[in-house]
Amino acid sequence: MLTSTxxxxxxxxxxxxxxxxxxxxxxRHATDPDHVVAVTTIVARERTLRGAALLGSLWxxxxxxxxxxxxxxIVVFGVVIPTRVGLTMELSVAIMLMLLGAINxxxxxxxxxxxxxxxxxxxxxxxxxxxxxxxxxGLGHLGVYQLARPLVVGxxxxxxxxxxxxxxxxxxxxxxxxxxxxxxVFGLGTIAGMMLITAALAMPFALTxxxxxxxxxxxxxxxxxxxxxxxxxxxxxxxxxxxxxxxHPRWTPG
Numbered sequence: 001m002l003t004s005t006x007x008x009x010x011x012x013x014x015x016x017x018x019x020x021x022x023x024x025x026x027x028r029h030a031t032d033p034d035h036v037v038a039v040t041t042i043v044a045r046e047r048t049l050r051g052a053a054l055l056g057s058l059w060x061x062x063x064x065x066x067x068x069x070x071x072x073x074i075v076v077f078g079v080v081i082p083t084r085v086g087l088t089m090e091l092s093v094a095i096m097l098m099l100l101g102a103i104n105x106x107x108x109x110x111x112x113x114x115x116x117x118x119x120x121x122x123x124x125x126x127x128x129x130x131x132x133x134x135x136x137x138g139l140g141h142l143g144v145y146q147l148a149r150p151l152v153v154g155x156x157x158x159x160x161x162x163x164x165x166x167x168x169x170x171x172x173x174x175x176x177x178x179x180x181x182x183x184x185v186f187g188l189g190t191i192a193g194m195m196l197i198t199a200a201l202a203m204p205f206a207l208t209x210x211x212x213x214x215x216x217x218x219x220x221x222x223x224x225x226x227x228x229x230x231x232x233x234x235x236x237x238x239x240x241x242x243x244x245x246x247x248h249p250r251w252t253p254g
Contacts, residue, residue: 018173022182026189029165030060030197034093034230035157039194041100041227042150043202044220045107047209055150056198057191062154063161064187068180070159071166075179081163083251087244090160090251094238096153097231104224108217164253 029035039059043052073079081089165186173179208216243249 014178018178018182019185022185023189023192026186026191027193029161029186030190030193032161034097034234035059035194036197036201037227037230038093038097038100038153038157039150039198040201040223041097041104042153043198044104044205044223046202047206049199049202049206052198052202052206053195056194056196058147059150059154059157059198060187060191060194062151062156063158063190063194064154064184066155066158067162067165067187067190068183070162071169071183072180074163074166075169075183076176081253083249084244086163086251086253087238087242087249089163091235091238091244092156093160094231094234096156097227097234099231100153101224101227101229101231104220104227108221108224167253 039056042055042059046052046055074081165183169179169182173182205216205219208219239245242251
């Protein structure tokens, strides 16, 4: 009886340890610089904290999906990712950051031109949304457009990070079932962390949207330029320092 109780207690401690470790590391993973820069561009035109938290959770769902699928394949089937494939997955994040940044910068520029043109024609008190704003509002009613963007961004980030997470699991958890459970809990932690981060990042955009439209525009422009610059830095780092564009690539999942 004592042995049975001891075994049950040990099992409970193991489960609790995996849950706490996976969830806390998942939340910390959400704060990686490339993740924060990406979601900043996504929430730049979000007007409510609730909406921003929803976008963050969708990013986390997409991220978790690929972490579990790709990481699970590495853990269960021993899939080995070639160096160039691993670097290419990381490069996809850099390209996506540059694309998100370009979309934000272009949207701010179009909005500024539309506002200036409308003000010249109808007076300085009207503030139209601009073509990109009308597109967001119109397609937002369909649901798919608003939901797909953070989901796809999360999927791309998950591809880039899945190998590192899976190798970490392999080094600490030998049982494939426990390892998959860890990946799921890790994903839940990432979702929770990103919900908090996106809500916090959206706060200055939400506060300046109505009363300080000019400042709001500058914040949107800054987020776009930051994403462009960080994406370009990653392209250089991955392509030349890590050697993806050279004959001798080096890749350490991390």
